[in-house]
Amino acid sequence: GMTWVEPTYRGRGLSRLIYKARIAWARDAGLRRILVGHRTGNEPSRRAMLAHGFRPVGSRPHHWPDGAVADHVDYELNL
Numbered sequence: 001g002m003t004w005v006e007p008t009y010r011g012r013g014l015s016r017l018i019y020k021a022r023i024a025w026a027r028d029a030g031l032r033r034i035l036v037g038h039r040t041g042n043e044p045s046r047r048a049m050l051a052h053g054f055r056p057v058g059s060r061p062h063h064w065p066d067g068a069v070a071d072h073v074d075y076e077l078n079l
Contacts, residue, residue, distance in 0.1 A: 003015070003018055005018075005044075010044060015044075015048040016048075016051075016052075019048065019051075019052040020052075022034075023052065023077070023079070026079060027079050031079060032078065032079055033076055033077060033078045033079060034054075034076070034077045034079065035057075035074060035075070035076055036049060036054060036074075036075050036076075036077075037072050037073055037074045037075060038072070038073055039062070039064060039068075039070050039071070039072060039073075040059065040070045040071040040072075040073055041070070046073070049075045050075075052077070053077050054075035054076060054077045055075060055076060055077070056073060056074070056075055057074050057075060057076045058073075058074050059071040059072060059073045059074060060072055060074070
């Protein structure tokens with residue numbers, strides 16, 4: 001699924017809570033890695049992913065729902 005934190009609520013630790021819960025769920029479910037990504041230029045998402053241990057593993061062209069064509073940057077976290 002996707003996550004969006006309204007700009008008004010950013011900087012309050014919400015993404016930290018979301019990532020912490022999702023990573024814990026994945027571990028409890030026995031998953032060994034998590035793959036996530038974002039549109040090129042999404043700096044808040046990039047910072048959140050890096051802060052939670054995800055590492056970039058590549059990018060690929062993507063057609064976004066708003067009609068834009070921009071790279072989708074992929075990240076991985078090995079659990």
